[in-house]
Amino acid sequence: MRFHIVTLFPEFFREALSCGLMGKAVESGLVEFSFINPRDFAVDRHRTVDDRPYGGGPGMVMMLGPLRDALSGIERPGPMVLLTPGGEPLSQAMAARLAEGPDVTLICGRYEGIDARLAELFPLVPVSVGDFVLNGGEAAALCLVEAVARLVPGFMGKDESAHEESFSSGLLEYPQYTRPEVFEGLAVPDMLLSGNHARIAAWRREKGLEATLARRPELLPEAGLSARDVEFLRGKKGPGLGRNLYVALVHGPVLDRHGKIGTVSLTNLDVHDIARVSRSYGLGGYFVVTPLDDQRALAEKLTGHWTRGPGRAANPDRAEALALVRIRRGLDEAVEDIAGERGMRPFVVVTSARTEGAGEFTGFARLREQLATRPVLLVLGTGSGLAPEVMCRADGFLPPIRPFDAYNHLSVRSAAAILVDRLLADVY
Numbered sequence: 001m002r003f004h005i006v007t008l009f010p011e012f013f014r015e016a017l018s019c020g021l022m023g024k025a026v027e028s029g030l031v032e033f034s035f036i037n038p039r040d041f042a043v044d045r046h047r048t049v050d051d052r053p054y055g056g057g058p059g060m061v062m063m064l065g066p067l068r069d070a071l072s073g074i075e076r077p078g079p080m081v082l083l084t085p086g087g088e089p090l091s092q093a094m095a096a097r098l099a100e101g102p103d104v105t106l107i108c109g110r111y112e113g114i115d116a117r118l119a120e121l122f123p124l125v126p127v128s129v130g131d132f133v134l135n136g137g138e139a140a141a142l143c144l145v146e147a148v149a150r151l152v153p154g155f156m157g158k159d160e161s162a163h164e165e166s167f168s169s170g171l172l173e174y175p176q177y178t179r180p181e182v183f184e185g186l187a188v189p190d191m192l193l194s195g196n197h198a199r200i201a202a203w204r205r206e207k208g209l210e211a212t213l214a215r216r217p218e219l220l221p222e223a224g225l226s227a228r229d230v231e232f233l234r235g236k237k238g239p240g241l242g243r244n245l246y247v248a249l250v251h252g253p254v255l256d257r258h259g260k261i262g263t264v265s266l267t268n269l270d271v272h273d274i275a276r277v278s279r280s281y282g283l284g285g286y287f288v289v290t291p292l293d294d295q296r297a298l299a300e301k302l303t304g305h306w307t308r309g310p311g312r313a314a315n316p317d318r319a320e321a322l323a324l325v326r327i328r329r330g331l332d333e334a335v336e337d338i339a340g341e342r343g344m345r346p347f348v349v350v351t352s353a354r355t356e357g358a359g360e361f362t363g364f365a366r367l368r369e370q371l372a373t374r375p376v377l378l379v380l381g382t383g384s385g386l387a388p389e390v391m392c393r394a395d396g397f398l399p400p401i402r403p404f405d406a407y408n409h410l411s412v413r414s415a416a417a418i419l420v421d422r423l424l425a426d427v428y
């Protein structure tokens, strides 16, 4: 496998590529490195490789000429990877594809980056090593080199070590232990001393599943879980952030289809479906808010049927969901309820299908941060949406669902489900 590294600082790589397994792989010729310095292709006597950015702004940009000449001189470049924070995230799957070799070229940026037209001259593959900014592409290139080289057959003592690691199975790796058997009173798990390889393999799978659920749950849907794996994880999730989240469905004051402020009808479907979402995601509660006495009486009758009346025995699951419903006259009552229950006023966040008058949106990540420390009340409106008097009293404003599409007329039940799911980032 040959790595062609285009860098202004070849010396950056010297020590890193000469130690450990990498050093051995270089010695045996299993991996080869060549360094191409764009400065060697500079044409002026100062060997200039950068210039000021068009349009102004701080820093310098790497010029096209020296880079073009550096790249053109590589006889068999293979895929041309440009290390950049704006690229596709480096992954184990990408490393495995690149390890098929026999060549790969890595272009390390410096300063503010590279003149964008380089991508029109060469088929560049932009790759990032994470959502942070390094001084230059060299440290990023080193990450990629290590991830790729160790997958080249023969690089590691035993080839299977690469198959058993984090990400190879789609899961994080199980914990590893070595001698001594007991260290400062901490013993190695008995299972690993049992000598029963089938049971040890099953235990390791379970530990990998647990670790992934705890730290990287977003990997689970792609991890090819078996029914047994799913069974193992059931009930292990813990309450998560859901219990800090409350939903309110406001029937008035809302806008009607002509933009007039009023109260709109209360539907059985909204009460049932949002209650079921609330129970499924383990929310703290679901407030049905309406200023009309007859609507509240109707809602009481409806929920009473399922939680206390004949519906309870007929469908206990439904009773469990509808038990989360609290019927209130106004939003203030819901806020007071939560404050009394949790000892803290909730962060009130409103939603709308429209963007006018929203100011700055509270993103989902920011709201998740709130959820980690305090209750959050997510407010949805029936009719054509919440009245301005409700909107302007909120602490935050969630962006609409699918704001960039021409059509966004979801039912409030669907919107509630989508927002709760996005907010809790509940991928499994």
Ligand SMILES: C[S@@+](CC[C@H](N)C(=O)[O-])C[C@H]1O[C@@H](n2cnc3c(N)ncnc32)[C@H](O)[C@@H]1O
Pocket: 082, 083, 084, 085, 086, 107, 108, 109, 110, 111, 112, 113, 114, 127, 128, 129, 130, 131, 132, 133, 134, 135, 136, 137, 138, 140
């Ligand atoms: C200071 S950075 C330039 C950052 C650039 N102005 C931006 O905001 O995207 C200089 C060089 O470091 C490399 N670099 C920085 N962070 C990186 C990352 N997370 N992944 C890959 N390369 C990175 C790139 O080659 C980049 O051209």
